[in-house]
Amino acid sequence: MMFRYLFSPLKLGRVELRNRISFQPHLTNFAVDTLPSERHVHYWGERAKGGAGLIITEEMSVHPTDRAYEKLIEAFQPEVLPGFRKITDHVHAFGTRIFAQLNHNGQQCDGSLSRLPVFAPSPVPDPLFREIPKEMEPEDIEEVARYFAKSAVHVREGGFDGIEIQFGHSSLARQFLSPLSNQRQDAFGGSVENRMRAPLLFIAAVRKAVGDDFTVGIRLCADEMIPWGGLNLADVQDLAARFEASGLIDFMDLSVGTFYNLYLVEGSMHTPLGYTVPLAAGIRSKVKLPVFCTGRINDPVMAEKVLANGQADVIGMCRALICDPFLPKKAQEARLADIRYCIGDNQNCIGRIGMNKPLACIQNPAVGLEKKWGEGTSKPAPVKKKVMIVGAGPGGMWAAKMAGRRGHQVDLYEKNDQLGGQVLIAMKGSGRDEFGVLIRNEKDQVEKAGVNVHLGVEVTPDLVEREQPDVVICATGSVPARNPPIAGAKGPAIYDVWQVLLGKAELGQKVCLIDTDGHHRATATAEFIASQGKSVHILCSSLFVGAELGPTQDLYLTRQRLLQKGCTFTPDTVVIEIAGEAGAKVLKAINVYSNAMSELGPFDSIVLAIQQEVEDRLYKALKGKTKELYRIGDCVAPRKVDMAIWEGHKVGREI
Structure with missing residues (x-):
């Protein structure tokens, strides 16, 4: 297939990209003592070597109060410059452009890490971190703007080709823009013009620091997707037009959602491929600046269609290039069958980052170890066996x-x-x-x-x-398990997950699934049964059903679907015995907190989602x-x- 649009050049400000594929910003947890590390050099270098036209780094902190995560790069520290130059020199050696993303997380920061008050437009706690912020005083806003400028100088001196300022899902700027998080009554709140005032100060400070000949853009949240308030697409279309009219920026990168709905920010395989394309098209219809589209676009064919349809100008790929850094090169060489396609499972990328572990990928063991295991490091065996x-x-x-x-x-x-x-x-x-x-x-x-x-x-x-x-x-x-650790767990009308999914279980109408897994093996099986019109009761010893799905952003949608299909949840419960005949199975159980004994049932069938051996x-x-x-x-x-x-x-x- 010919990729007429995907591999055409594009200018962003003064910078020309060799193609329309951008490796999008995401946390890596590779920073060491808040400075860039050698792992960053080879991680981003591998994606440059693989053919990406642009790399946008993970968010870099611009102020001491911005410590949402332990392992952030602090761009305002002058000590970042040697690491910056190593990164940019390595990436440029492969013909790829690289921008630094600058950010302040605002209400999504963590005062236990910074040992400083959390800054935000209003004292509204983030739904995930739940820390009550300090309402920023005007001098605080001006100070953050100065720190944006200071960080921007380091970025330019460090050899980067441009800057992206985070106005998206996790950012102080978005919190000023949104009436849901900005409840101020002064010059920085209320009207659209007032809510834009602080974000425009941040952009203007960066622009003044780097000059008119340096590329600067923003990552804008296209829709907060919050039913009870916040910014919707129409609001953001208006904001986008206003930011464009300021003359201060060269492009708009887009995200979606907030920490109220992280399953939209980091969509898993339960989220449709290309789910953000309509939002990108909506923003692009209102502005002339180049617009980026990101969100489960893991296939160059899909990417080409988005560009050909005029729905975006640049395709942002994040997990797709974590999984296969050489996707661009393989696509350009018509080797589509060689691409290792991302499946949006989220276990080792988002799942690990959320637990403060270094980034990884279930399908790419070389992530973060590119110097040791990257392309070209595997050598012929000295002795053929x-x-x-x-x-x-x-x-x-x-x-x-x-x-x-x-x-x-x-x-x-x-x-x-x-x-x-x-x-x-x-x-x-x-x-x-x-x-x-x-x-x-x-x-x-x-x-x-x-x-x-x-x-x-x-x-x-x-x-x-x-x-x-x-x-x-x-x-x-x-x-x-051949001998499940529950009394009476062998016999008629008792099945394991494999038997159910392979169609070897003769399930009755009323089914109880005993879950000691907490992951997809249990929940996907329960949904499989419920989709057949059967009544499903899920028992688990955890605080809630699907406890292991939180880090992968699958919890919300999984529980939503199970409840919509009529499933019943009983957490905090350990089954100690299965009794009764087929069609009338009764469970003897104990509550893990009260130690109270109870009986549940009768059930027609029992399904065991327990450990393997x-x-x-x-x-x-x-x-x-x-x-x-x-x-x-x-x-x-x-x-x-x-x-x-x-x-x-x-x-x-x-x-």
């Missing part, structure tokens, strides 16, 4: 791909008739079909690596003895009998897919 890999789930496929690329003779065995392992089951859960892209992404890569794939073959110790491999990697996964019988049979023996993924301990891929990647690189 015969490698037998047992189990073709994600871990086995990654091990096979990496070992094959290094020149080993690799045979990948799978007892079922297709590649994929447990992913083939997980993707049957409601709303989880996109999870199957994990397998589509890797299937061709396994073949291109020269791997011999054997489907429908169950590997036994005798087969290993006959084949005489140099290396055996057991990626045999895990299975539902390792399938390591082959590994144990081979231990001490082969030259080299490894096990990876759930065969070591049942975990999530990220660890299977991580371990498969690692062993494939190292054998």
Whole structure:
């Protein structure tokens, strides 16, 4: 496919981009002592090497009161300059432009980190952080503007090509613009002109500091999406036209939502692809400046259509380029089948950042480790070996791909008739079909690596003895607990998640799902059952159903769908016994706080969404009998897919 629009140049102010793909700002938690680190250099450099036309850095703090997160870069500190220059020199070496995003988080800051009062337009606490801010005095606003200017000088001196000022979902500027967070009665509140006053001061300070020949833009929240107030698209169309008329900016990047609805800011696979395109089109219809569109655009074909339809001028890709930094280059070279498409699972990007861990990706183990594991770092094996890999789930496929690329003779065995392992089951859960892209992404890569794939073959110790491999990697996964730790949990009308999703469970109308997982394995199965018109009662010991889904931004929509489908939730409850006959199952349970005993039921059927156990019988049979023996993924301990891929990647690189 020819990408006429996606790979056409575009000028933003004085800067010309080689294409319309922007790697969008997002936290990395790579900063060290509030300064840029070597990890930043290679992380952003990898995306430049991969062909992005523009990189916009993560938000950089402009003021001591702005500490929403522990590991932010403080752009107002002069000590940032050496790190800035290393980053920009490295990125520029690949022909990519790089802008720095400057921000003050306002009410979304954390005084426990800064040990300073939180600044905001009004003393309205953020719904997530819940800290009551100090209402900024006029001199506070002027001071923040001066710090924006100070930071902007460091950005220009550090070799960046431009600045993006954050007026989007997480920003003091948006809080001034929104009547929901700005309840002031002075010159900085009330009318649109007054609410724009502080944001315009910030822009003007930056513009004066860097001059008219330096590119400056804003990231604007296109719609706060709050039913009880705040800014809607019509409001922001008016604001956009006013900001354009100021003559101070060169482009508008867009976001959506706020901390009231983070599931919109960081849409998961339960959010449609390209869900922000109509908003971008709405803003673009009112301004002449270039407009960016971002939000689950993970495919160059979709990106091309958005540009061709005139709905935006630049396509912002964030998770898509975290997952595959070389998506732009592959698209330009017509290698679409080689792209590793992001699935919006959010476990290792947004999920890790929210827990103050370094950024990662379930499908890209090299994230944050580009210097060690990035493109071109895998070397041919010094000794070519015969490698037998047992189990073709994600871990086995990654091990096979990496070992094959290094020149080993690799045979990948799978007892079922297709590649994929447990992913083939997980993707049957409601709303989880996109999870199957994990397998589509890797299937061709396994073949291109020269791997011999054997489907429908169950590997036994005798087969290993006959084949005489140099290396055996057991990626045999895990299975539902054979002896569930609940009295009476085996017998008629009691099923595990696999049986339900594979259509092997004869469920009655009234179903109870016992959840000790707290993740999609439980909730997606419950929704799968409820979608069949059955009554579903979910029991869990956690404070609430779906407790593990908060960091991935899946909690709100998951619970919404379950409740809309009539599911009943009973948290804080541990089931200690299942009694009764099929069609009349009764649960004996205990409340984890009051210790009160109760009985629930009767239920027609019981579904157990509880722990898995390792399938390591082959590994144990081979231990001490082969030259080299490894096990990876759930065969070591049942975990999530990220660890299977991580371990498969690692062993494939190292054998």
